Amino acid sequence: xxxxxxxxxxxxxxxxxxxxxxxxxxxxxxxxxxxxxxxxxxxxxxxxxxxxxxxxxxxxxxxxxxxxxxxxxxxxxxxxxxxxxxxxxxxxxxxxxxxxxxxxxxxxxxxxxxxxxxxxxxxxxxxxxxxxxxxxxxxxxxxxxxxxxxxxxxxxxxxxxxxxxxxxxxxxxxxxxxxxxxxxxxxxxxxxxxxxxxxxxxxxxxxxxxxxxxxxxxxxxxxxxxxxxxxxxxxxxxxxxxxxxxxxxxxxxxxxxxxxxxxxxxxxxxxxxxxxxxxxxxxxxxxxxxxxxxxxxxxxxxxxxxxxxxxxxxxxxxxxxxxxxxxxxxxxxxxxxxxxxxxxxxxxxxxxxxxxxxxxxxxxxxxxxxxxxxxxxxxxxxxxxxxxxxxxxxxxxxxxxxxxxxxxxxxxxxxxxxxxxxxxxxxxxxxxxxxxxxxxxxxxxxxxxxxxxxxxxxxxxxxxxxxxxxxxxxxxxxxxxxxxxxxxxxxxxxxxxxxxxxxxxxxxxxxxxxxxxxxxxxxxxxxxxxxxxxxxxxxxx
Amino acid sequence: xxxxxxxxxxxxxxxxxxxxxxxxxxxxxxxxxxxxxxxxxxxxxxxxxxxxxxxxxxxxxxxxxxxxxxxxxxxxxxxxxxxxxxxxxxxxxxxxxxxxxxxxxxxxxxxxxxxxxxxxxxxxxxxxxxxxxxxxxxxxxxxxxxxxxxxxxxxxxxxxxxxxxxxxxxxxxxxxxxxxxxxxxxxxxxxxxxxxx
Numbered sequence: 001x002x003x004x005x006x007x008x009x010x011x012x013x014x015x016x017x018x019x020x021x022x023x024x025x026x027x028x029x030x031x032x033x034x035x036x037x038x039x040x041x042x043x044x045x046x047x048x049x050x051x052x053x054x055x056x057x058x059x060x061x062x063x064x065x066x067x068x069x070x071x072x073x074x075x076x077x078x079x080x081x082x083x084x085x086x087x088x089x090x091x092x093x094x095x096x097x098x099x100x101x102x103x104x105x106x107x108x109x110x111x112x113x114x115x116x117x118x119x120x121x122x123x124x125x126x127x128x129x130x131x132x133x134x135x136x137x138x139x140x141x142x143x144x145x146x147x148x149x150x151x152x153x154x155x156x157x158x159x160x161x162x163x164x165x166x167x168x169x170x171x172x173x174x175x176x177x178x179x180x181x182x183x184x185x186x187x188x189x190x191x192x193x194x195x196x197x198x199x200x201x202x203x204x205x206x207x208x209x210x211x212x213x214x215x216x217x218x219x220x221x222x223x224x225x226x227x228x229x230x231x232x233x234x235x236x237x238x239x240x241x242x243x244x245x246x247x248x249x250x251x252x253x254x255x256x257x258x259x260x261x262x263x264x265x266x267x268x269x270x271x272x273x274x275x276x277x278x279x280x281x282x283x284x285x286x287x288x289x290x291x292x293x294x295x296x297x298x299x300x301x302x303x304x305x306x307x308x309x310x311x312x313x314x315x316x317x318x319x320x321x322x323x324x325x326x327x328x329x330x331x332x333x334x335x336x337x338x339x340x341x342x343x344x345x346x347x348x349x350x351x352x353x354x355x356x357x358x359x360x361x362x363x364x365x366x367x368x369x370x371x372x373x374x375x376x377x378x379x380x381x382x383x384x385x386x387x388x389x390x391x392x393x394x395x396x397x398x399x400x401x402x403x404x405x406x407x408x409x410x411x412x413x414x415x416x417x418x419x420x421x422x423x424x425x426x427x428x429x430x431x432x433x434x435x436x437x438x439x440x441x442x443x444x445x446x447x448x449x450x451x452x453x454x455x456x457x458x459x460x461x462x463x464x465x466x467x468x469x470x471x472x473x474x475x476x477x478x479x480x481x482x483x484x485x486x487x488x489x490x491x492x493x494x495x496x497x498x499x500x501x502x503x504x505x506x507x508x509x510x511x512x513x514x515x516x517x518x519x520x521x522x523x524x525x526x527x528x529x530x531x532x533x534x535x536x537x538x539x540x541x
Numbered sequence: 542x543x544x545x546x547x548x549x550x551x552x553x554x555x556x557x558x559x560x561x562x563x564x565x566x567x568x569x570x571x572x573x574x575x576x577x578x579x580x581x582x583x584x585x586x587x588x589x590x591x592x593x594x595x596x597x598x599x600x601x602x603x604x605x606x607x608x609x610x611x612x613x614x615x616x617x618x619x620x621x622x623x624x625x626x627x628x629x630x631x632x633x634x635x636x637x638x639x640x641x642x643x644x645x646x647x648x649x650x651x652x653x654x655x656x657x658x659x660x661x662x663x664x665x666x667x668x669x670x671x672x673x674x675x676x677x678x679x680x681x682x683x684x685x686x687x688x689x690x691x692x693x694x695x696x697x698x699x700x701x702x703x704x705x706x707x708x709x710x711x712x713x714x715x716x717x718x719x720x721x722x723x724x725x726x727x728x729x730x731x732x733x734x735x736x737x738x
Contacts, residue, residue: 171567172567173564176560207570210574211575215582218677225673226668290574
């Protein structure tokens with residue numbers, strides 16, 4: 001007692017104990033509980049997945065040019081490359097990139113000092129890395145969904161299962177963060193649209209990925225015990241993710257980014273923020289896809305769930321049009337600056353609009369393929385593949401746009417503006433050059449898989465050749481964007497804390513943000529607190 | 542009471558974020574979907590087999606109803622004891638909280654033991670379509686039960702290591718929310734697997 005009641009010997013001894021030093025180097029990457037580190041790792045891993053899946057898609061598109069046989073690789077390998085292009089594109093690229101950007105940006109946008117369950121978030125990203133490695137290992141050991149070696153097939157399924165579990169954990173962290181860790185004043189109705197889209201995406205994926213995980217388990221048991229329990233075999237566990245309505249869930253960030261950047265680059269308040277929140281929520285609800293699974297996987301009766309399927313396919317157009325309308329109104333009322341993030345966002349939503357319209361056309365059963373006397377439904381042709389590619393390209397545009405917009409926060413640099421704009425245009429061109437010929441080929445009866453067509457062979461092959469150029473453009477755009485990031489990192493141009501004149505809380509802290517994210521927070525009374533601070537008179541009026 | 546006195550009153554504590562509760566709700570939703578998807582796969586297989594005019598179970602297979610029903614009763618009782626934990630924590634009643642937590646754990650373990658007992662009683666061959674799915678569904682639910690029990694145990698240790706109020710009680714509420722989901726899912730499993738057969 002004597003010791004504790006004595007006066008301190010000097011001023012230094014009464015000072016608060018310094019916080020323990022943060023780990024650096026590898027320990028800082030593997031053992032960090034900082035959401036910014038986890039977010040960066042997700043993004044890097046996703047970009048590696050993007051390049052791998054992109055190359056696989058390029059090989060498949062070249063293979064399609066000659067419908068008479070297998071040219072590039074042998075039959076075993078082309079089936080594996082075909083499935084890897086879709087599995088890798090969605091589960092190793094688009095979803096991890098969405099999770100990475102959300103993990104990094106969402107806590108900053110809502111004024112939180114960190115992410116909910118930070119250790120779980122870090123565990124999720126490393127579990128994903130391990131799972132992705134095992135999944136690729138499965139493909140390389142004669143596995144994959146259609147591989148000849150059952151051990152390799154099982155390895156692929158184990159890796160896929162780990163990837164799914166890791167992403168479920170990551171979405172739990174993101175969703176919980178938005179619901180519980182908002183700064184004072186950031187009501188749920190004032191959450192920035194990108195963070196709201198992350199919350200909607202977390203809800204949708206938490207209702208979707210567990211079903212995928214279960215189907216992967218059933219596929220694994222089918223292989224292990226030599227049973228036929230899953231329509232479509234091991235690939236049936238995930239293939240439904242690549243068709244509407246589930247595929248639209250990939251595009252939820254498209255709407256979030258559009259609503260985020262349009263007011264900033266129009267220099268005005270967002271129009272009808274609450275309505276925009278509702279539209280993003282509606283889009284998310286309509287992209288829930290597990291209910292349609294039986295209708296999509298039973299070969300004998302693909303339209304068993306036809307009425308709700310058709311209804312959803314048409315209804316999903318409305319939120320996209322609604323947000324486009326709100327964005328156009330916001331732009332009309334402001335003074336738009338055509339910056340690269342805005343260009344990415346507009347390009348993304350145009351690709352998405354084309355995708356949902358194509359999806360609605362696909363759902364109308366009277367519309368059939370133009371095969372003489374043998375017209376069949378569009379579902380299952382390259383029309384379906386074209387929709388997947390349009391949605392994927394829209395998500396790619398939106399996510400790269402988001403990474404460009406928040407580059408000052410993520411890497412402490414801005415990307416070269418002119419080159420970034422060019423990348424956005426190249427990616428949009430790539431999306432159209434890839435998908436439009438696929439839609440036309442689907443109309444001409446080209447099946448989604450790799451096989452011969454009964455009619456119109458020359459036209460279909462010519463269209464496939466055009467699609468190769470589309471994939472190549474997308475890959476070039478992606479590689480150039482990565483090079484822009486590298487160039488920005490090497491350069492010494494510091495953008496400042498708020499180079500765009502942002503409206504939301506992430507721009508109130510340094511670039512990149514310090515541990516704990518914020519030294520202090522502005523008063524939040526609307527969905528655009530920094531805009532309010534700059535235009536106090538307008539707000540008061 | 543003067544204004545001066547009021548000024549001296551410390552500010553109210555900020556609202557608790559309830560991170561654990563919402564996180565548990567998300568996790569419970571995901572786990573529920575996973576097991577229900579297994580049940581759906583089982584039911585679809587059942588419909589396909591019966592629709593083809595074949596027998597669902599291989600000839601001579603016995604699937605007794607009693608262990609499954611006893612499991613349902615056991616888990617139903619655990620709902621009461623789980624709610625008892627929350628009540629005891631909110632009333633700062635350490636003895637009741639210990640007792641209720643112990644009983645909930647006991648009933649949870651009993652549920653797992655009953656599932657293994659069922660595995661001994663049934664002659665369901667694992668190398669059959671329905672056998673694989675039967676063990677997947679019941680095993681999937683058992684895995685959910687184990688997770689729920691671990692969650693309860695960890696939160697119980699945390700709660701009893703500190704004060705039985707505030708955030709500690711919230712952690713226990715989160716674990717119990719997950720346990721409620723576990724029991725709710727079992728009702729579906731019980732009806733789909735043991736009743737419809």
